Amino acid sequence: MSNNATAPPGYEWGERTKQGWRALKGYAPEKDWKTDAEEMRSYFGISRFDPTDFDQRDGRIASWIYPDMLIHEWDSKLTTRERGVSTLVRGKRGSGKTTLRDYLAIRLIEDDSKNLDIDCPNDERVVIRGRPDSSDWRRINHWTTLWLPSGCNARVDVRARSDDTLSVDDLARDVVYYDGVMDLLRQIEERPSGTINVVYPDPEFRECQEVIEQASGVPYEIEVFPESEPHEDYGATPTSSWWFCFLLARSSFGKLWDDDDNPMWMTVQLDEIVELAPENPPGGPKGHYTWEFVQMLTEMMIDTRKVGLSIIGYCHFTSDVASVWRKQFNVRISMPDDRPNPIAGRSSTFPAGWDSVKMEQDLISHHNPGVGLCYSESKFSKFSWDEMARQDSDPELPPFRLEIGKSADNRTFQTGGTSADD
Amino acid sequence: MTAHERHLSEGSHMGQVLDIGAPNSGRPESHTPTLSVLEEQQRSLRKSLREGFSTRRELLYWSHTAAAVSVGMVGSEWFRSLINDRWTFAALLDSQTKRERLMDNAPSVELAKGERTRIIQDDLSPAFQRALRVLRRQATDYTESDGVADIDRQKYLALRPRLHERAVNQHSALRWAFGDGRHDPIQSREEAIEWLDKVAATCPDSKNDEWVQQSISPLGDWWSSLTSDRGAWLESQLAAKVLPAMNVSLRQAALEGSEMPQKATEDDGVPTG
Numbered sequence: 022m023s024n025n026a027t028a029p030p031g032y033e034w035g036e037r038t039k040q041g042w043r044a045l046k047g048y049a050p051e052k053d054w055k056t057d058a059e060e061m062r063s064y065f066g067i068s069r070f071d072p073t074d075f076d077q078r079d080g081r082i083a084s085w086i087y088p089d090m091l092i093h094e095w096d097s098k099l100t101t102r103e104r105g106v107s108t109l110v111r112g113k114r115g116s117g118k119t120t121l122r123d124y125l126a127i128r129l130i131e132d133d134s135k136n137l138d139i140d141c142p143n144d145e146r147v148v149i150r151g152r153p154d155s156s157d158w159r160r161i162n163h164w165t166t167l168w169l170p171s172g173c174n175a176r177v178d179v180r181a182r183s184d185d186t187l188s189v190d191d192l193a194r195d196v197v198y199y200d201g202v203m204d205l206l207r208q209i210e211e212r213p214s215g216t217i218n219v220v221y222p223d224p225e226f227r228e229c230q231e232v233i234e235q236a237s238g239v240p241y242e243i244e245v246f247p248e249s250e251p252h253e254d255y256g257a258t259p260t261s262s263w264w265f266c267f268l269l270a271r272s273s274f275g276k277l278w279d280d281d282d283n284p285m286w287m288t289v290q291l292d293e294i295v296e297l298a299p300e301n302p303p304g305g306p307k308g309h310y311t312w313e314f315v316q317m318l319t320e321m322m323i324d325t326r327k328v329g330l331s332i333i334g335y336c337h338f339t340s341d342v343a344s345v346w347r348k349q350f351n352v353r354i355s356m357p358d359d360r361p362n363p364i365a366g367r368s369s370t371f372p373a374g375w376d377s378v379k380m381e382q383d384l385i386s387h388h389n390p391g392v393g394l395c396y397s398e399s400k401f402s403k404f405s406w407d408e409m410a411r412q413d414s415d416p417e418l419p420p421f422r423l424e425i426g427k428s429a430d431n432r433t434f435q436t437g438g439t440s441a442d443d
Numbered sequence: 444m445t446a447h448e449r450h451l452s453e454g455s456h457m458g459q460v461l462d463i464g465a466p467n468s469g470r471p472e473s474h475t476p477t478l479s480v481l482e483e484q485q486r487s488l489r490k491s492l493r494e495g496f497s498t499r500r501e502l503l504y505w506s507h508t509a510a511a512v513s514v515g516m517v518g519s520e521w522f523r524s525l526i527n528d529r530w531t532f533a534a535l536l537d538s539q540t541k542r543e544r545l546m547d548n549a550p551s552v553e554l555a556k557g558e559r560t561r562i563i564q565d566d567l568s569p570a571f572q573r574a575l576r577v578l579r580r581q582a583t584d585y586t587e588s589d590g591v592a593d594i595d596r597q598k599y600l601a602l603r604p605r606l607h608e609r610a611v612n613q614h615s616a617l618r619w620a621f622g623d624g625r626h627d628p629i630q631s632r633e634e635a636i637e638w639l640d641k642v643a644a645t646c647p648d649s650k651n652d653e654w655v656q657q658s659i660s661p662l663g664d665w666w667s668s669l670t671s672d673r674g675a676w677l678e679s680q681l682a683a684k685v686l687p688a689m690n691v692s693l694r695q696a697a698l699e700g701s702e703m704p705q706k707a708t709e710d711d712g713v714p715t716g
Contacts, residue, residue: 074714083714128716366519366691381516381573382698392713404716 026063026412034064034415035163035194040213044166044195056215057164058131058144064163065409070128072099075402082384086400090352091128093145093286093331105286105326108333109294109347109372110393112356117390117406118335119157121356122149122290124406125333126161129288130215144215145286145331150264151221152292153425156180158219159192159418160409166216167193168209170223171200173426180420187421193219201228202263202270210276210285222263224248224426229266233317236273241313244306248426258309260426261296264289265314271330272321286329294334298343315343322349339372348374354395357388362396455624456491456501457508457614460484461607481578484512485571492559492567495537499678500621502526502535507617507686511610513570514577515694519687521566526682534558577697606696613645613689620681621673629669638669646688647695 029037040057042050072088089100090108112118132144149158179185189196199205225247233243251257276285304312336342353372355362361383363370371378380401385394392405411417488509496502506525510517533542534555542549619638622628629635668677
């Protein structure tokens with residue numbers, strides 16, 4: 022649904038916001054400027070989040086499980102959950118997962134302290150998993166920081182219209198390069214809160230081995246093989262496994278508080294998590310230590326909540342995702358895709374590791390995209406979201422493919438200012 | 444004679460409870476007659492529970508009535524825990540003498556009272572609240588602008604003929620298993636099959652259940668219990684196998700009835716996330 026909002030005169034969308042100004046100019050914005058979240062809501066015609074819409078009342082299937090998922094508190098006063106929440110979203114292709122991901126990103130970067138009676142701002146640093154073959158985040162590119170590994174080849178292929186050309190710098194509000202997983206973490210922490218960050222993993226796995234070895238509670242022997250130095254028999258570690266290292270870095274070494282003593286909330290949204298953690302993952306060097314990574318992540322999930330890290334995973338079929346990991350997601354979302362939600366009394370429909378659900382019937386399968394069912398073992402709630410179409414006066418970027426590393430053949434340029442095209 | 448009237452003539456516990464919403468009970472007008480009458484019926488069930496039961500069979504009948512008045516919202520395991528758990532059953536008996544006759548270390552009067560309160564709090568009230576919540580979503584369908592003048596004209600359980608008929612037929616089948624009501628005790632294989640058909644008709648999804656297959660075998664425990672014993676084993680099996688199926692069937696009847704424009708009310712009521 023498009024509306025008639027316009028960008029501030031003389032500025033592009035995303036440029037003259039509190040976060041945008043600091044990201045692009047490096048100094049403090051005017052106090053009365055909008056935040057990214059406010060400008061995005063204006064652009065997409067989305068109202069401010071009101072958790073009281075989820076108060077139970079007649080004629081509604083609503084509860085606070087949905088606000089609990091979105092609003093994070095160090096000590097719960099408004100919600101019933103403390104710190105982070107891990108959510109698994111299940112939906113087939115076309116059920117609206119990508120739109121939901123972007124919509125949730127907007128909700129998560131809202132500064133809730135303005136409209137909610139809570140002590141601290143809740144504007145998160147939202148990290149979205151960048152994948153070479155998916156450019157669907159371009160819908161929100163005006164307000165996105167694109168993070169790329171430095172020194173790696175990068176190539177942008179426009180998919181739909183062959184006469185269009187794009188460079189990496191065209192893709193997002195700002196493009197930032199990182200030298201390793203810890204460098205990325207520290208840079209994100211130092212930049213403003215309330216931001217959306219699309220991160221492409223580093224095929225060189227820089228600083229990853231160190232993180233694995235120095236993080237406490239990793240009893241597994243894991244060795245990563247960068248693209249430039251692959252295992253002689255089994256090749257390089259898949260870049261999808263880099264996400265394990267990022268989550269481990271954030272969980273083990275991430276800052277809990279920023280310089281103003283506000284919580285350093287972070288939500289990592291991972292599309293297609295089956296690529297990271299398939300059921301029955303292979304182990305050892307031959308399996309690129311995927312089993313060990315999954316075990317590590319599973320154990321780490323117990324701690325992520327405590328350090329203010331939330332994970333939202335998306336999948337088509339939950340049964341394809343490693344069961345040991347998916348059991349750690351204590352909130353689920355069912356998308357409308359003709360499949361019923363779990364139903365009380367039918368234990369075969371329960372999520373793995375759950376003893377119960379409270380839904381007495383199928384509530385979701387008949388809906389069109391735009392409605393979801395959020396539930397835990399003790400609560401459930403429907404919720405809806407808007408279509409998030411770009412404005413007519415602001416055409417969306419064409420679909421593109423962003424390759425990093427060796428897969429970026431016909432090397433367009435190198436990232437990090439050492440481009441061959443420079 | 445309607446199913447409801449026929450049931451009342453049998454003088455069963457369910458009949459007494461359903462009678463709360465029947466003609467000439469003198470209740471005032473209401474905008475939500477479904478809810479008002481149902482709440483009254485639920486209150487009556489709680490009262491019965493607090494007073495206790497003289498036999499396990501009486502408890503069995505009561506639990507089915509509770510399932511009906513909760514429109515099938517009690518848990519499937521509830522019947523088993525209520526009727527087949529010796530200590531719980533003892534706590535629900537209406538005299539200390541019966542409790543002590545049933546078991547050593549029987550619950551005291553205080554403990555029995557506490558157990559009844561726990562059942563109300565943990566099982567019954569949540570189920571009744573779920574029922575009211577579900578029915579409340581559709582209650583406007585029965586609401587006239589000035590309210591319904593004579594809610595005591597309510598003829599069917601929760602204003603739902605399908606639910607009412609199913610509940611009454613189920614209860615009748617339960618009573619038939621013991622030879623109570625207008626049916627003679629089951630004595631032949633033909634009668635056992637007829638009884639089974641009646642049960643299956645009131646629980647459409649249970650036709651393939653194991654107990655259904657077993658119950659028509661002359662060699663099985665069901666057979667001998669239905670035709671001769673009609674004692675604790677039958678009560679136990681009805682609680683474990685039949686009542687849960689009846690409960691689900693009641694829920695379906697309440698939710699799938701033509702009185703429930705479920706989709707429309709749900710779509711209108713989805714909060715923006």
